[in-house]
Amino acid sequence: MDSIVREALFNQVRSWMLDAGTLIKDRIDDPLIVGTKSHANDLVTEVDQEVEKFFSEKIKQYYEDHLLLSEEGYGDDLQDTNGTIWIIDPIDGTMNFVNQRRNFAISVGIYHEGIGEIGFIYDVMANNLYSAMRDGGAFKNDRKLPMLNPEANLEESIICLNHYWLCENNIVNEKVMQSLVKRARGTRTYGSAALEFAHVAEGIVGAYLTLRLEPWDIAAGRIIVREVGGLTTDIDGNEVGMLDKSSIITGNSNVHSKILNDYLKNAKKESV
Numbered sequence: 610m611d612s613i614v615r616e617a618l619f620n621q622v623r624s625w626m627l628d629a630g631t632l633i634k635d636r637i638d639d640p641l642i643v644g645t646k647s648h649a650n651d652l653v654t655e656v657d658q659e660v661e662k663f664f665s666e667k668i669k670q671y672y673e674d675h676l677l678l679s680e681e682g683y684g685d686d687l688q689d690t691n692g693t694i695w696i697i698d699p700i701d702g703t704m705n706f707v708n709q710r711r712n713f714a715i716s717v718g719i720y721h722e723g724i725g726e727i728g729f730i731y732d733v734m735a736n737n738l739y740s741a742m743r744d745g746g747a748f749k750n751d752r753k754l755p756m757l758n759p760e761a762n763l764e765e766s767i768i769c770l771n772h773y774w775l776c777e778n779n780i781v782n783e784k785v786m787q788s789l790v791k792r793a794r795g796t797r798t799y800g801s802a803a804l805e806f807a808h809v810a811e812g813i814v815g816a817y818l819t820l821r822l823e824p825w826d827i828a829a830g831r832i833i834v835r836e837v838g839g840l841t842t843d844i845d846g847n848e849v850g851m852l853d854k855s856s857i858i859t860g861n862s863n864v865h866s867k868i869l870n871d872y873l874k875n876a877k878k879e880s881v
């Protein structure tokens with residue numbers, strides 16, 4: 610994508626992110642209609658749908674040749690990575706939104722011919738807007754984020770992971786994962802993949818590990834993490850495609866490779 614086109618698009622998305630944030634804030638004290646999707650704890654509200662509809666209408670009106678891949682049904686049926694594609698999670702962390710009314714984010718990634726060009730993650734209630742343009746660095750609001758320390762070590766890092774890793778399961782050996790948890794300085798579970806990516810980019814979390822994410826959970830975050838020198842792969846160390854549902858490990862380069870080599874390589878169960 611041409612750099613002038615990219616910058617104009619970036620400014621437009623930035624303003625729509627803030628508008629979408631206002632839309633959510635205006636509804637924050639309202640009672641919600643909460644529905645479920647694939648299982649009882651996979652939640653959706655009318656606010657998730659309204660935010661997605663807001664972006665879908667804007668894209669159709671102003672960028673009619675762009676495509677949308679999104680969670681709540683307003684997107685296009687994509688077959689490949691051709692063209693300019695917006696990948697949107699209107700509310701990432703819907704369970705937090707429903708139960709806490711905070712700790713959720715709007716996530717928008719824009720890809721051109723499969724390459725990540727623009728990423729935005731908006732922590733609406735904290736009013737923190739994380740953003741990045743390809744080769745333009747990453748920002749938290751107006752502050753440019755420094756490059757991550759490539760020598761940061763696991764012993765002094767907080768890592769984000771879900772407790773599922775530590776319970777008996779048929780994907781990873783929980784004993785190996787328990788030894789990882791003991792070696793790290795501490796662990797956190799924020800309940801929003803987008804925010805966990807943003808915290809990795811900010812350098813306040815050394816790595817985030819998760820077993821299965823959808824493209825809209827990953828799209829913006831990995832662009833922002835890449836701009837500060839962080840790495841994002843699946844738990845086998847493979848690159849993740851733009852349309853893939855995948856496990857994820859994202860982190861600063863040293864902690865990422867330590868977790869991958871010292872733990873995950875030995876932790877996969879035979880059946881996988």
Ligand code: IPD
Pocket residue numbers: 652698700701702703704771799800801802803819821822826
């Ligand atoms: C979920 C959150 C959560 C992650 C789940 C996602 P949603 O997204 O990112 O942290 O563990 O895998 O599905 O459903 O709130 O958009």
Ligand code: CA
Pocket residue numbers: 698700701702802825826
């Ligand atoms: Ca999500």
Ligand code: CA
Pocket residue numbers: 657680698699700701702703
């Ligand atoms: Ca969502």
